[in-house]
Amino acid sequence: AQKVTQAQTEISVVEKEDVTLDCVYETRDTTYYLFWYKQPPSGELVFLIRRNSFDEQNEISGRYSWNFQKSTSSFNFTITASQVVDSAVYFCALSDRTGGFKTIFGAGTRLFVKA
Amino acid sequence: DTGVSQDPRHKITKRGQNVTFRCDPISEHNRLYWYRQTLGQGPEFLTYFQNEAQLEKSRLLSDRFSAERPKGSFSTLEIQRTEQGDSAMYLCASSLASDLGETQYFGPGTRLLVL
Numbered sequence: 001a002q003k004v005t006q007a008q009t010e011i012s013v014v015e016k017e018d019v020t021l022d023c024v025y026e027t028r029d030t031t032y033y034l035f036w037y038k039q040p041p042s043g044e045l046v047f048l049i050r051r052n053s054f055d056e057q058n059e060i061s062g063r064y065s066w067n068f069q070k071s072t073s074s075f076n077f078t079i080t081a082s083q084v085v086d087s088a089v090y091f092c093a094l095s096d097r098t099g100g101f102k103t104i105f106g107a108g109t110r111l112f113v114k115a
Numbered sequence: 116d117t118g119v120s121q122d123p124r125h126k127i128t129k130r131g132q133n134v135t136f137r138c139d140p141i142s143e144h145n146r147l148y149w150y151r152q153t154l155g156q157g158p159e160f161l162t163y164f165q166n167e168a169q170l171e172k173s174r175l176l177s178d179r180f181s182a183e184r185p186k187g188s189f190s191t192l193e194i195q196r197t198e199q200g201d202s203a204m205y206l207c208a209s210s211l212a213s214d215l216g217e218t219q220y221f222g223p224g225t226r227l228l229v230l
Binding site (some may be wrong): 005037045106 | 172
């Protein structure tokens with residue numbers, strides 16, 4: 001069965017702090033995709049990144065970085081030097097072959113960045 | 116064409132009324148998805164289309180819900196005899212499916228309130 005767990009419901013940091021959002025996934029497939037989306041207060045889900053199961057290389061994009069570890073079934077997201085504009089709900093998601101590549105979302109982590 | 120659009124953005128209706136939402140996907144995308152999101156939760160899959168064919172419906176989708184994508188372009192989601200429990204954000208997403216997986220891009224959502 002597919003499952004995505006985001007154990008952190010809310011995180012509050014002060015601006016310029018680094019923050020890591022955890023994501024643990026479950027799938028029996030060897031081919032799957034992992035995603036992170038950002039949902040600001042406006043409500044629209046914004047795509048941030050997609051990783052394929054066969055590519056464990058970590059990725060950095062500006063202040064954002066992602067750590068994909070198949071051994072622990074984790075796909076964690078780090079924001080370096082957080083800013084107030086980073087305040088949002090962040091969703092980790094999974095799609096796999098068994099699920100017809102439908103996307104299953106975690107419950108989300110609400111990030112508050114205080115000035 | 117800059118992204119997925121949804122109309123209306125907000126809808127308030129009385130219990131028992133019918134409502135219809137529209138989604139216009141990114142033009143070259145062949146898949147279109149509908150999700151429902153309630154407060155504090157991640158999006159839950161409702162149904163999806165590949166071109167004009169509706170390929171899967173979630174058990175969440177009761178008989179009061181129907182979706183169409185008549186020409187493989189825009190889609191409508193209708194809820195008949197609305198109930199207070201239908202109050203939620205309804206999200207539409209589109210993607211270009213391939214053998215290498217897909218990334219779903221989301222619209223701004225339609226927020227439904229049933230009184």
